[in-house]
Amino acid sequence: MQVFERVPELRAFLSPLRAGRVVFVPTMGFLHEGHLALMRRARDHGATVVSSIFVNPAQFGPNEDLSRYPRDLEGDLRKCKDSAVDAVFLPSVEVMYPAGHHTTISVGELSVPLCGRSRPIHFAGVCTVVAKLFNIVGCDVAIFGEKDFQQLAVIRQMVKDLDYPLEVVGHPIVREPDGLAMSSRNVNLTPRQRAASTSLSRGLAAAREAFERGEREPRLLESIVRHVVSSQPEGEVDYIELRDATDLSALDGPVSRSAVLAVAVRFGGTRLIDNTVLVGPLSRSRA
Amino acid sequence: MQVFERVPELRAFLSPLRAGRVVFVPTMGFLHEGHLALMRRARDHGATVVSSIFVNPAQFGPNEDLSRYPRDLEGDLRKCKDSAVDAVFLPSVEVMYPAGHHTTISVGELSVPLCGRSRPIHFAGVCTVVAKLFNIVGCDVAIFGEKDFQQLAVIRQMVKDLDYPLEVVGHPIVREPDGLAMSSRNVNLTPRQRAASTSLSRGLAAAREAFERGEREPRLLESIVRHVVSSQPEGEVDYIELRDATDLSALDGPVSRSAVLAVAVRFGGTRLIDNTVLVGPLSRSRA
Numbered sequence: 001m002q003v004f005e006r007v008p009e010l011r012a013f014l015s016p017l018r019a020g021r022v023v024f025v026p027t028m029g030f031l032h033e034g035h036l037a038l039m040r041r042a043r044d045h046g047a048t049v050v051s052s053i054f055v056n057p058a059q060f061g062p063n064e065d066l067s068r069y070p071r072d073l074e075g076d077l078r079k080c081k082d083s084a085v086d087a088v089f090l091p092s093v094e095v096m097y098p099a100g101h102h103t104t105i106s107v108g109e110l111s112v113p114l115c116g117r118s119r120p121i122h123f124a125g126v127c128t129v130v131a132k133l134f135n136i137v138g139c140d141v142a143i144f145g146e147k148d149f150q151q152l153a154v155i156r157q158m159v160k161d162l163d164y165p166l167e168v169v170g171h172p173i174v175r176e177p178d179g180l181a182m183s184s185r186n187v188n189l190t191p192r193q194r195a196a197s198t199s200l201s202r203g204l205a206a207a208r209e210a211f212e213r214g215e216r217e218p219r220l221l222e223s224i225v226r227h228v229v230s231s232q233p234e235g236e237v238d239y240i241e242l243r244d245a246t247d248l249s250a251l252d253g254p255v256s257r258s259a260v261l262a263v264a265v266r267f268g269g270t271r272l273i274d275n276t277v278l279v280g281p282l283s284r285s286r287a
Numbered sequence: 288m289q290v291f292e293r294v295p296e297l298r299a300f301l302s303p304l305r306a307g308r309v310v311f312v313p314t315m316g317f318l319h320e321g322h323l324a325l326m327r328r329a330r331d332h333g334a335t336v337v338s339s340i341f342v343n344p345a346q347f348g349p350n351e352d353l354s355r356y357p358r359d360l361e362g363d364l365r366k367c368k369d370s371a372v373d374a375v376f377l378p379s380v381e382v383m384y385p386a387g388h389h390t391t392i393s394v395g396e397l398s399v400p401l402c403g404r405s406r407p408i409h410f411a412g413v414c415t416v417v418a419k420l421f422n423i424v425g426c427d428v429a430i431f432g433e434k435d436f437q438q439l440a441v442i443r444q445m446v447k448d449l450d451y452p453l454e455v456v457g458h459p460i461v462r463e464p465d466g467l468a469m470s471s472r473n474v475n476l477t478p479r480q481r482a483a484s485t486s487l488s489r490g491l492a493a494a495r496e497a498f499e500r501g502e503r504e505p506r507l508l509e510s511i512v513r514h515v516v517s518s519q520p521e522g523e524v525d526y527i528e529l530r531d532a533t534d535l536s537a538l539d540g541p542v543s544r545s546a547v548l549a550v551a552v553r554f555g556g557t558r559l560i561d562n563t564v565l566v567g568p569l570s571r572s573r574a
Contacts, residue, residue: 100534102397103444106393107390132449135449157389161390162392
């Protein structure tokens with residue numbers, strides 16, 4: 001496994017390998033089993049697996065947890081190597097955003113609801129860094145986790161709209177044994193917050209059960225999650241919303257197509273997100 | 288020469304040619320000698336020359352001349368063939384902007400002054416379509432004319448900021464025998480406007496002469512152009528400005544580094560632009 005901190009060296013390494021497929025797994029590091037699942041998935045997809053580790057300042061707002069974002073470079077590189085990653089791109093902030101950088105990419109409507117409401121610059125920061133990484137790595141396939149459901153939708157939209165010649169693959173959420181969706185941020189939870197944090201996945205599971213029993217009313221499915229999350233006093237709800245799974249538009253009537261039930265809860269300075277996609281058997285009647 | 292109206296067929300054609308260099312000349316069609324000079328330059332650069340003809344609605348404001356923009360597809364294809372272009376990409380608006388397209392790219396400050404002031408959405412439209420075309424064509428080199436000086440600066444900024452793996456080449460302005468910079472829009476001028484339109488290049492030439500004689504005061508150099516342009520009653524000045532040639536920042540003091548003297552004048556519904564870059568011998572004194 002080779003590690004590159006600068007763009008020209010990475011490009012020189014990748015250039016002769018371009019005949020085969022290059023599969024890319026971008027990360028912000030502090031790798032957990034969810035990331036490693038993406039890397040194994042990448043191995044299945046292509047001859048050359050490239051990962052990146054970069055905590056992207058452009059996707060953090062001024063009052064967010066950039067300075068508290070956990071880091072473990074040594075452990076990350078060991079995990080990449082153990083996951084048979086061929087090359088790790090490890091740029092500095094100066095390499096990614098040298099003085100005079102001004103360009104930003106916006107995908108419009110998709111970045112407005114859900115996480116976009118409390119994080120107005122977040123998805124422009126995500127799109128910009130992901131576009132840069134796509135151009136640097138020149139990948140044929142890029143793999144992202146589905147925990148960041150809106151991020152995945154935003155990246156799919158950008159790739160489609162800008163005609164990036166690559167396939168975006170979403171990988172299912174990987175969870176702790178008690179249901180908590182794996183996230184690098186989980187390490188920042190206090191023991192009490194950690195205990196309370198299972199309310200997100202429990203709430204989503206309860207709503208999914210109701211959906212599978214035939215419940216189709218968006219507000220009722222949301223209220224099931226809210227009931228479970230509100231049963232613990234540690235977390236403060238940012239949003240609990242059922243939306244169209246493709247365009248994230250609001251659902252006013254009963255669920256009649258693939259929908260995502262998404263939740264964000266703040267535990268002190270740590271904001272956790274989770275979601276579940278609800279797909280058929282859909283309602284026989286829209287009444 | 289092959290002509291492609293859709294992306295997958297163009298990509299299939301280009302894919303086996305990627306071992307060599309692909310050089311790209313994007314255009315809005317109604318090709319003139321300026322475009323053909325870019326195509327000949329492309330021939331010198333690379334094994335495969337791709338051009339595109341697409342009048343990009345996203346870079347026209349609501350009151351601009353999109354509907355009046357001249358078109359001559361048959362003549363254009365003949366000129367491309369005569370210029371030894373290998374492939375022409377000829378997409379419809381639906382191919383470039385299918386329903387649901389939302390992504391836009393902004394380069395920030397560079398798009399604000401000069402043409403950006405009267406055309407606030409113009410450069411976001413340019414960046415978005417050029418990024419799409421770069422991703423579609425996968426070129427190693429892209430060639431643009433220097434008449435659209437701000438456009439060239441904006442594209443250079445985007446390519447640098449987004450790490451596009453390609454070289455941007457600017458080609459000198461090609462002029463009519465009487466000095467008018469070649470533009471597809473020139474055909475829309477009335478005979479009186481056409482006669483008056485030489486005031487742009489005459490004004491710039493007069494300012495350049497003064498610069499070469501040692502004049503370094505931005506406002507004075509601008510006033511020389513204004514004097515010539517205002518001597519004819521047909522045109523209405525949009526701007527006449529001397530700015531830093533690299534970042535287009537305003538020049539408050541005497542010219543001490545490479546600067547661009549840029550002009551935009553409206554002749555009825557036809558807006559013409561022109562420019563000249565002023566480079567050393569620079570002033571011995573900043574006084």
